[in-house]
Amino acid sequence: MCESIPPECLPASEERRASAEPAASQGLRLHLPRLPRRTVLTGLGSVFLAGCMPASAATREARAGAPARSAPRRPRPAPRRRPAYEVVSREQWGAEALKDNHDPMARITRITVHHTAEIAGMQERGDADLVLGIQNFHRNTRGWADIGYHWVIGRDGKVYEGRKLHVQGAHAGASNNIENLGISVIGDFSAALPPPAALRTLTLFLRAQQKRYGIPSTEVFGHREFKATACPGDALFGWVERFRARG
Ligand SMILES: [Zn+2]
Numbered sequence: 001m002c003e004s005i006p007p008e009c010l011p012a013s014e015e016r017r018a019s020a021e022p023a024a025s026q027g028l029r030l031h032l033p034r035l036p037r038r039t040v041l042t043g044l045g046s047v048f049l050a051g052c053m054p055a056s057a058a059t060r061e062a063r064a065g066a067p068a069r070s071a072p073r074r075p076r077p078a079p080r081r082r083p084a085y086e087v088v089s090r091e092q093w094g095a096e097a098l099k100d101n102h103d104p105m106a107r108i109t110r111i112t113v114h115h116t117a118e119i120a121g122m123q124e125r126g127d128a129d130l131v132l133g134i135q136n137f138h139r140n141t142r143g144w145a146d147i148g149y150h151w152v153i154g155r156d157g158k159v160y161e162g163r164k165l166h167v168q169g170a171h172a173g174a175s176n177n178i179e180n181l182g183i184s185v186i187g188d189f190s191a192a193l194p195p196p197a198a199l200r201t202l203t204l205f206l207r208a209q210q211k212r213y214g215i216p217s218t219e220v221f222g223h224r225e226f227k228a229t230a231c232p233g234d235a236l237f238g239w240v241e242r243f244r245a246r247g
Contacts, residue, residue, distance in 0.1 A: 004118055004119055006141070007121055009141060010133035085157055085158065088131075090161050093131050100145070108215070109213070109219060110180050111220045112181070112183070112226065113184075114171060115232040116130070116134060117230075119134075144170050146164075148171040151205070153186065153194075154198065156197060158201070159201060162184075165181075172226045181213075183205070193239055224237060
């Protein structure tokens with residue numbers, strides 16, 4: 001379920017993804033044209049002159065003792081809410097299609113937290129590549145219908161869409177998968193907690209799923225509560241217990 005995936009399951013190269021990334025993320029520098037000295041000075045001059053412009057009509061009226069007309073108020077645009085975390089779709093990380101050998105999942109009543117454990121070469125790989133590698137191991141090596149988890153949380157704090165929610169997961173063992181949402185965090189958390197970005201997302205994401213499906217905190221588990229496994233690691237399991245205790 002959560003054992004280390006063999007290196008051959010990882011995609012061969014990151015070049016394909018790198019070429020699709022925006023220039024900024026590839027470390028490209030923005031080259032500005034070098035302007036002639038006169039142009040720069042003229043530009044600066046206009047900035048200084050701005051302070052010497054005639055006072056506005058409203059200010060002139062106020063100085064002359066006339067009542068200042070208040071400018072019509074523009075409605076303020078609604079503040080844009082930054083999403084709490086970025087969700088990466090299956091299409092974005094290049095998922096292979098779901099196979100037929102799966103059971104449906106009609107509803108979700110519990111959540112299980114996993115870790116992926118150490119993956120060979122993971123320090124040199126991006127999270128999307130690791131998710132693709134996990135899918136390759138689960139789907140193609142083990143013969144399952146798809147990646148076992150419904151969601152994977154990356155070291156970058158992004159949430160990667162896994163198995164579709166109408167499909168029962170393959171993460172907690174046999175009947176333990178029934179109505180059970182599987183969330184795995186990339187890394188080995190035996191000795192240390194996930195990086196801050198991942199832990200923040202895990203907290204927010206768990207709360208959001210609890211709200212969405214009406215799941216009480218008592219129904220949030222660590223994988224080891226279903227079977228004899230180290231997953232999700234001592235450190236992260238301790239965190240799950242504290243999360244559950246907070247209610
Ligand atoms: Zn697990």
